[in-house]
Amino acid sequence: MKVLVPVKRVVDYNVKVRVKSDGTGVELANVKMSMNPFDEIAVxxxxxxxxxxxxxxxxxxxIGVQQSQETIRTALAMGADRGILVVTDQPTESLAVAKILAAIAKEEAPQLIILGKQAIDDDANQTGQMLSGLLGWPQGTFASKITADGAMVTVEREIDGGAETVELKLPAVVTTDLRLNEPRYASLPNIMKAKSKPIASKTPADYGVDATPRLQILKVVEPSKRTAGVKVKTVDELVDKLKVLGAIG
Amino acid sequence: MSSLVLAEHDNKVLKDATLATITAAGQLGGEVHVLVAGAGAQAVADAAAKVAGVTKVLLADDAAYEHALPENVAPLVAGLMANYDAFVAPATSRGKNIAPRVAAALDVVQISEILSVEAPDTFTRPIYAGNAIATVKSSDAKRVITVRGTAFAKAATEGGSASIEPVSGTGDSGLSTFKGAELTTSARPELTAAKIIVSGGRALGSGEKFHEIMEPLADALGAGLGASRAAVDAGYVPNDYQVGQTGKIVAPELYMAVGISGAIQHLAGMKDSKIIVAINKDDDAPIFQVADIGLVGDLFTLVPELTSKLNAAKG
Structure with a gap:
């Protein structure tokens, strides 16, 4: 079966993001960008x-700026076979992304779409669910185990109280959680090989999708900061402090 | 303006996450109705009808809704949304599973995990793991919103007298089947509802030590028991113990971090706690930068001492 894996270019997981002083967003100039970690798990x-x-x-x-091609190259170096880059300079909002992916799914007819449960930039956690809704396919979100055969995919899901298992008819959409697997590093020969794998270049208009954002970002601020408190030397001091604060009876 | 709130429940009990969601929906202005989609869930509807601020409860009682499969519940909600301006769900694993599918059906963008309602169309929400807070304004005709439970007060469970109206949807889509669940059973409070939480980190060294050291402390305080991602990844405890950006977001009265260094992903999940206590042997651990009270030393001697002193104080 064919699998579609959407991958997003985001600020690298290890970068400490800084809010711009004018409050319009976070600083993206000269910041290391990488594949969204949940999408790496999907690949x-x-x-x-x-x-x-x-x-x-x-x-x-x-789907994103021209440099998202590098993110596709990373997927190809890991082991994907070919890429589709949909170039847009507009902010990529989940609904527009889901619509573009749904149009690509209709063309490519994959049996399975695997993608990250959320992107670590906007933390929206909605693209996969929207995509399956638009396609009328079943969804297995927050997957910690995937077993696929010809007609069905069985997904173990991480939920608030533990885990649950659902069986989905193919075609289906699965979104990945952290513990599904540990992604491999691409080897140098595979990075070289990936350079000759094909990437098709498209635009949202090719899929008839209006990618105009629906949400206007009015401002972005830093969260209120906590300040360090006091250090105590002994357990007795800790217990006394907690009593004074009324935290324990 | 009127809002439809998705009830979080297990077909028997209305969960607290619903109460904070009802508060958020009330701040949008207008009537707040609650949808209970389940099977044999009359008791949940009865409880929802008593919540202050709720004027109507819609009960969709059908075997197809027993396990809240999004393929079945989302079309039910989308059908009901002709009468509402906003669909408001708790940002639980269930709410996150269902709400975006509703949003897609209505052709709107979901506003995820709101922290505050600034205006009926304007909200604040965390981005970049809570390292930035964005104020966003929706231009969609209807709103689909998920609510971070710790950011809103819980609506009172008494004081309302809403009517209960049966509703029905399209039932089973036939796309998905629930096969089973493994739920952690514990006598301790659930993390998202606990007033006190004690969390253990990788420094505990093993699953055995985690239970040996942390469980008596949790019992002494009547606390919920959590863990850092490192402790979960090391296999000390199951994944639903995880507090942090990709685990549970908590904000108890007292949060005690034991052997947790304080990775930014962990801090994102607990930094809104009222009082934070950290016990760690590394004086420079980042957790001390957010802790109200820090105790530097060996957790294997300090925590049992703390546990016994807490028990002694209780008499």
Whole structure:
């Protein structure tokens, strides 16, 4: 079966983001960008399904600025087969992204779409659910285990009180949680090989999607900061302090 | 302006997450109705009808809604939304699963995990793991919102006298099947509802030590028990213990971090706690920068001492 894996270019996980002084957003100039970590897990899972012989082709898709091509190259170096880059300079909002992905899914007819449960920039956690809703497909969100055969995919999901298992008819959308797998690093030969793998270049208009944002960002501020309190030397002092603060009886 | 709130429940009990969501919906202005979608969930509807501020409860009682499968519940909600301006769900794993599917059906963008209502169309929400707070204004005709429970007061569970009206939707979509759940059973309070939380980190060294050291402390305080991502990844405790950006967001009266260094992803999940206590052997651990009270030393001697003194103080 064919798998579609959407990947997003975001500020690297290890970068401490800074809010711009004019309050319009966070500083993105000269900041290291990487693939959204949850999407890396999605690419890895698709590759593992291919290694098991369940999957025959992996198509990586990215929607965003021209440099999102690098994110697709990363997926190709990990083991994806080809890429589709949808270039737009507008902010990429979940609904528009889901609409573009739905249009690509209709063209490519994958049996499975695997993507991260959320992107670590806007933390919206909605693209996968919207995509499955638009397509009328079932969804297995926050996956910690995926088992796919010809007609069904079984997904173990991380939920508030523990875990649950759902069985989905294919085609289906699955969103990844942290513990699904540990993504591999691309080897140097595979990075070289990825350079010759094909990437198709498209625009939102090619898919008939109006990507105009629906949410206006009025301002972005730093959260209120906590300040360090006091250090105590002994357990007795700690217990006394807690009593004074009324935290314990 | 009127809002439809998605009730969080297990077909028997209305969960607290619903109460904070009702408060947020009330701040939008206009009537607040609550949808209870479940199977054999009359008791949940009865409880929702008593919540202060709720004027109507819609009960969709059908086997297809027992496990809140989004393929079945989202079309039900989308159908009801002709009568409402906003759909408001708690930002629980269930709310996050269902609400975006509703948003797609209504052709609107979801506003995720709001922290405050600035105006009926304007909200604040965390981005970049809570390292920045964005104020966003929606231009959509209807709003689909998820609510961070710790950011809103809980509506009172008594004082309302809403009517309960049966509703029905399209039932089972046939797309998905619930196969089973493994829920952590614990006599301790749930993390998202606990007044006191004690959390253990990787410094505990093993699952055995985690239970040996942390459980008596939690019991002495009547606390919920949490963990850092490092402790969960190391296999000391199951994933639903995890407090942090990708785990549970908590804001108890007292949060005690034991052997947790304070990675930014962990801080994102607990920094709104009222009082933070940190016990760690590393004097420079980042957790001390947010802790109200810090105790530097070996947790394996300090925590049992603390536990016994807390128990002694109780008599």
């Amino acid at each position: 890895e899972e698709a590759i593992r399904l291919k290694e098991k012989g369940v999957v025959t082709e992996i198509v990586a898709v990215s």
